[in-house]
Amino acid sequence: MSKFFHSFEIRHLLLCSLAPIGAIIAYLLLWVFPHQSIYLKFFTLFVLCVTMVYFCYHFFQQLIYKINVISNLLEAVEQEDFSLRGVTSGAGAFEGVIEQINDISSQLSRHRQQQREMDFLLQKVISNITVAIYALDGSHRLIWCNSAASRMLGTSLDKLIGDTASAWQLDNLLHNANTEHPVVSDHEGRPGRYKVTSDTYMVDGVQNVLLFVSDVDDMLRQEEQKAWQDLLRVISHEINNSLSPIASISQMLQQHYRHHSDNLPPGFTEGIDLINRRARELIAFISSYRQLSKLAPALKERVDLTALVAELPLLFSHRVITLNGPRPLMASLDRVQIHQLLINLIKNADESMGSSADSIDIEWAEEKGRLLITILDRGVGLTNPKNLFVPFYTTKPNGTGIGLILCRQIAESHGGYLSLENRHEQTGCKVTINLPLQSPA
Structure with a gap:
């Protein structure tokens, strides 16, 4: 009531x-x-x-x-x-x-709260997958793409949105999508093989296209690198387990027989010294290979590349090194890693030229939001380009076969790549380092 x-x-x-x-x-x-x-x-x-x-x-x-x-x-x-x-x-x-x-x-x-949480989860998943995803409208203009797509093209997302697929050389991938075999395409001067699939979706009654691109070479390289890292980890463990006792025992023998050398047979002391020295050298040799699996993540900061390159001639005072590029040129880099990359490559160029008095040329420039660094030498060139990035492969008497692999890892950790080829106009090698000026979003 x-x-x-x-x-x-x-x-x-x-x-x-x-x-x-x-x-x-x-x-x-x-x-x-x-x-x-x-x-x-x-x-x-x-x-x-x-x-x-x-x-x-x-x-x-x-x-x-x-x-x-x-x-x-x-x-x-x-x-x-x-x-x-x-x-x-x-x-x-x-x-x-x-x-x-x-x-x-x-x-x-x-x-709406549940939808926002699902959208946030979906964005996290899409941002962290390695497959490049492009959303194209009916006129094949980019209306959305993920972080992997921007890394693939080496530019930021805001520069991609609204541009045409042909402007970024995606038309070849689009026309050859959903085929059984990988599509060979060239992006920013870097040829590669890609597995491409496409699908359609509707927005306001208009049919749009989704393009999914997987870098086949990158996946194979990652699997290859992981296999080598696992092998190195096992080999290092087993060899160190054997070498460490040998080094310790030989050192004890050195100390014990140092004051009793009169009663020792000829060459005994020298033999013990040789065993100890070689054991230590092998331990150091194995430790150097561990760098393949312990490269630290790139800690990027704003760096003046001109000032960084200007330090290199001081480290190779016996060799004439010419520098040519805009001053200054700011880029987002890990200063320590890029400096080490350049030192390794110039050291290779210097060694390939032997006692020649010829110079090494270093050039750098900005092109389409990318940083291009070129190193030109006048040495013997590349004798076997296919094995450049094979671990342990080296043509140097005292080489370890890991220098170029580390250089490539450093370049790729910055969202770029490293390429080597023989010069066409004369003998020598041309090294190209292609890096983004800014970290892709």
């Missing part, structure tokens, strides 16, 4: 009914007492009319208020503001509508 009287409609209906009921009672009283003054009758009628107008106006204001509340709630839902709630008092049709709108807003708010 209490809920019945708490209803907005019933409460105001009873309130508005008081005026006509009062009028009926007043006229009945005037009819019972017919000798009352005419002024009293008109005054009573006036009071009753004013009362009825007041109650009707009050009811109208309350009705407008309820309608405005519902209108504001619906407008908030239309504007996707699900935080607004209507206050209800009692029961009734209006209160029921307001409660239903409140429930709808709560459900939509929960669904």
